[in-house]
Amino acid sequence: MRVVIIGAGVAGLTLASNLRKNDDEMEIIVFTKGEDIAYSPCAIPLVLGGCIGSFDDIVMHDAGYYLEKNIQIHLSTTVTGVDSDNKKITFEKDSRIESLDYDKLVIATGSELVRPDFDIDDMDNVFYLSNIEDGRIIQESIKNKKNIAFISNFSIGIESAYELAKKGYNVTFLEQSFGILPLFLDQDMAGKLVELNEGVTFETNANITGITSDESGKEIHFNDKSITADVVILSSSKVPSTRLAKEAGCEIGDFAVKINEHLETSVEDIYAIGDCVEVTSHFTGTATLSPAGTTAVRQAMVLAENLTGNRMTFDPVVNTVVSQVGDYYYACSGITESFADMIGMPVVSEYIETCQKARYYPVNNRLAIKLICKCDGTIVGCQMLSRGDLSSRIDVLSFVLTGNMKCEELIQKEFSYTPSLAMVVNPIVQAALKLRKKLDG
Ligand SMILES: Cc1cc2nc3c(=O)[nH]c(=O)nc-3n(C[C@H](O)[C@H](O)[C@H](O)COP(=O)(O)OP(=O)(O)OC[C@H]3O[C@@H](n4cnc5c(N)ncnc54)[C@H](O)[C@@H]3O)c2cc1C
Known part of the structure; x- marks a missing residue:
């Protein structure tokens, strides 16, 4: 049986490894549009802060490690289409389009950053922070700089902001919603977290209208005022990557790809796991998101069992989170x-x-x-x-x-x-x- 996995993030690679543990014979082929695999995104803020020595330290394996386990990984290869009637994917590598048949297809395409409404294309010293490559670029670019502004409504932004403040940078955090970490904490608790920590200046409810450059750096315009910074880091919310699933005919729910408790999509022999899917809330019984490494890993483990002859279910989530802020x-x-x-x-x-x-x-x-x-x-x-x-x-x-x-x-x-x-x-x-x-x- 050939299992094709689109995505070499936490979900895709945990699945590949667990499939191999359960089955020596299965053909396992993984595609990723990126070059970096098997690293811990959760540790990016800690590398920026210097608590972990380098970005190389958070990379656990390379493609060779997986090849030894007879798992093929196609790096820098974008899957461009899914033909679910003929059980075939098309992909682009080095400007060449090729196709490949599958017996089972797993969509583990993660999530993508929401781009801001204002224009930042080709602006120097304005960066996105979403993955290890962004982290490396930012680490280099902030050397010899002092004032950093974060535009974020996402936990990675706040974690990184405090890590850089600990390193001695002047950090301003422009939060685009009504308070800090609103998905995780009530504002009474979030307020205490801010009071306990030092080093970051907050602007909440910041309605950013644009970023301009002048001789003193970047000027960020919001709520009829502006602040200046040497470097601007954008780490706004992410949305599930559902394009390929949609194209394959999979049902998309209120937030992301719909799956059942066996992680099957609405299309036969296509499964989906990780940040690209919606899950069921334990409390409401309705769809919700659970964009966490722990959820991606649990789903991958359940799916590996289901694709190798067992029958396990992925239960509704309560969304349990722990995180370091300062x-x-x-x-x-x-x-x-x-x-x-x-x-x-x-x-x-x-x-x-x-x-x-x-x-x-x-x-x-x-x-x-x-x-x-x-x-x-x-x-x-x-x-x-x-x-x-x-x-x-x-x-x-x-x-x-x-x-x-x-x-x-x-x-x-x-x-x-x-x-x-x-x-x-x-x-x-x-x-x-x-x-x-x-x-x-
Ligand atoms: C900085 C940061 C800190 C975090 N901290 C924590 C934490 O402390 N605890 C926690 O539980 N979670 C944390 N998370 C969340 C966790 O990392 C994610 O939930 C998890 O990585 C999701 O894994 P995934 O495999 O679904 O998606 P991703 O890791 O995003 O992987 C998606 C994969 O799909 C590939 N892909 C997408 N489209 C295509 C295509 N068309 N063709 C080929 N390949 C494609 C990408 O190249 C990538 O390999 C953090 C995330 C970040 C960014």
Whole structure:
């Protein structure tokens, strides 16, 4: 059987590797229009900030590694069309158009940056930040510069802005929506994150009308005013790449390529995974996006099983995220209070500030938690801020949400404890206790 995968990002390559683990014989052919493969996009801000030495350090494998596993990768090759009736793709490499038959086709084309309304073509010192190549260009271009402006409404922008501020740059962040990280945090929590960190000046609700150049640098015009910077970095939101899927006749939903729980599109023998698909929200049962490496990997693992004789499902998502912003981490799972308001779901929330470890333990970090539940006590969202590790805490919440657990049930769960690592009453339980009290009136 020949499986053709369009896309060599996290989704496409995880699928290819897992298919090979399950099946020695299968012919696996991957196409990517880019040259860089098998790198971690999530680490780009950390390289820009200097915490990771170089962009080469975040590249895990090259095409030769995959070839040894008998996985062919066509680099710098753009798939230009899909003929689903004849099960054939066409692709362009070195200005030549060729075609290839498939038995199973997987679309893993990721997402693409939304280009701004204003003109920036051929402008020097104005860059997009979306992938490793952009990162390399920016790293070179900001040497000997001082003032950097980010135009962004995307987490990569805010992560990178703080990393560059830590390096000593003067950074202004022009946020195009009403607040910081609105998809992840309610604005009370986002405000605290900004207060805790130093080094970045924010302009929210920035309606950018254009960028001009003069002898002092780039002038960014917004809301009837302007600021000047040496370098402008654009990292606005991304939209799922659905063109090929659409051309193949696959149904496109409200946001992206529609798939079922087996990751099948509406066209026989065509599957889709990663940032180009829409998924089902655990809370609303409706379509949503989950543009995360973790989702892409999980989908790839499920699809690898399904294409090698097993039958697994990809379940609705709660969208669990952890991210570093400056010296702090934020983590979230589930829905925000503002999203609940937007969809008309009545919710109650509580906020606590506590410690990561026993109060008296000398090396400690503060921890802020906002817990959100429905009026019957079912927990639907959680947001956390701390300088210390949040990933294991938010992962627990992810299971709480997936299991539709109520505050009452969470309070009775068993957690581990030792003073140098934990509190005797787990902070999540502390938040649930306070929330239950509020619910009880
Ligand atoms: C800077 C940054 C930080 C991030 N941080 C995190 C994080 O901390 N945690 C987390 O979970 N997620 C994070 N993400 C999100 C995560 O990286 C993405 O969700 C994930 O990479 C999506 O993988 P993908 O394979 O679907 O798409 P992509 O990685 O975008 O890959 C798409 C592939 O499709 C190829 N392609 C597209 N069209 C064609 C065509 N016509 N022909 C041939 N090839 C084509 C592209 O060349 C590429 O190889 C981050 C993303 C970025 C950019």
